[in-house]
Amino acid sequence: MQRFTVVIASLSVAFGVPVTAMAKSCSPIWVPTWASSQMLPTGENVLPKGTLGGATLRQIVRTSSAGQRLRIRLSNVASSDPLRISGVTVAEAESPTSSAIKPQSLKPVLFDGRRDVIIPAGAEYLSDPVPLAPSALQSLTVSIHYAEEPSAPTSHPGSRATSYVLPGDHLADPAMPGAKTFAHWFSLASLEAETCAPAATVVALGDSITDGRGATTDGNDRWTDGLASRLQASPKLRHLAVLNQGIGGNRLLNDGLGPNALARLDRDVMAQPGVRYLIVLEGINDIGTLTREAPVSDAAHEQLVSRMIGAYRQIVLRARARGIKVIGATILPFVGNEYYHPDARNEADRQAVNRWIRQPGNFDGVVDFDRVIRDPARPDRMHAAYDSGDGLHPSPAGYRAMSDAISLELFK
Structure with missing residues (x-):
């Protein structure tokens, strides 16, 4: 311990940094690294009835900044009924152009310690922290398994990103071959990264x-x-x-x-x-x-x-x-x-x-x-x-x- 202190002190002298400043731990804060505006889809942006109920929707987003952990904000602001979600996972995407993930990066997303969550009408819901450290400018997948068909799914129509939907629970699938695709985001308001001030x-x-x-x-x-x-x-x-x-x-x-x-x-x-x-x-x-x-x-x-x-x-x-x-x-x-x-x-x-x-x-x-x-x-x-x-x-x-x-x- 004494030798370690001497080394730190030597470094502080060499670089002009006080020992106390180097030893001090950071105060972590949460900052959004990605977000999209939420609204009720209309016209051609409305999915056929039954598309999401019981299905898994995998969406790809790109971070703008890095962090040590992340959390997800789901949205039900456009609906007058509760939104029932059976489970959510997040993973690093193989690329922004396919549904494939890097399996070793797959993490379950919990809400109050549970995999399922009921989001009240007109509300948004933050997840528990997820032990996945996002890099800046990185493509991540967020996969949502819907317990039932949303009565009025909250959406961001202009995603400019392909989303993938497949009936059943595919939260942990390495890819989603045969999935239907569309260029909209649903139920996903933001990703927040925990970082040092x-x-x-x-x-x-x-x-x-x-x-x-x-x-x-x-x-x-x-x-x-x-x-x-x-x-x-x-x-x-x-x-x-x-x-x-x-x-x-x-x-x-x-x-x-x-x-x-x-x-x-x-x-x-x-x-x-x-x-x-x-x-x-x-x-x-x-x-x-x-x-x-x-x-x-x-x-x-x-x-x-x-x-x-x-x-x-x-x-x-x-x-x-x-x-x-x-x-x-x-x-x-x-x-x-x-x-x-x-x-x-x-x-x-x-x-x-x-x-x-x-x-x-x-x-x-x-x-x-x-x-x-x-x-x-x-x-x-x-x-x-x-x-x-x-x-x-x-x-x-x-x-x-x-x-x-x-x-x-x-x-x-």
């Missing part, structure tokens, strides 16, 4: 451009994925996790596909442990839907811009009150999109909103996605090199340009 969370609140429409299925090439990779490449910033809370079709002011941004701010942002930074990329669907069915008056255009700015102010005020730094992202150009068919008046609305976002003091920082993605020759349109093909959603190259445009100084 300091650790913090960056939340991206947005619509389909944050959710990743136009990204590669199973490719993990949304702009938030690129940001997570850049943070992990920086020794001073790899303590930051990145959560993608985008919903396709989401709006600032009105419900669309999922609740509006103000309505979901508390659950999707404020309730996430360790939130230090919030990036807001919302509004293009508000501008587009205003005139999609028919033209409106100049007064209606002016009111929309005013109300959008009011919503941004509300987000900033509420987040700042929690000590969160709020970063505004400018709205991307979308002239040429056939769904919204925007005209010069819609473009004027977008420019007015972007001017307010860029104005110093309105946000705590700005990411000018518009400047990066627009065509310099036609600034009301997306550059062809970054267009997924619809004039609205970026391609993987566009998402990479967006993530590269975010100054890491914002997080220092």
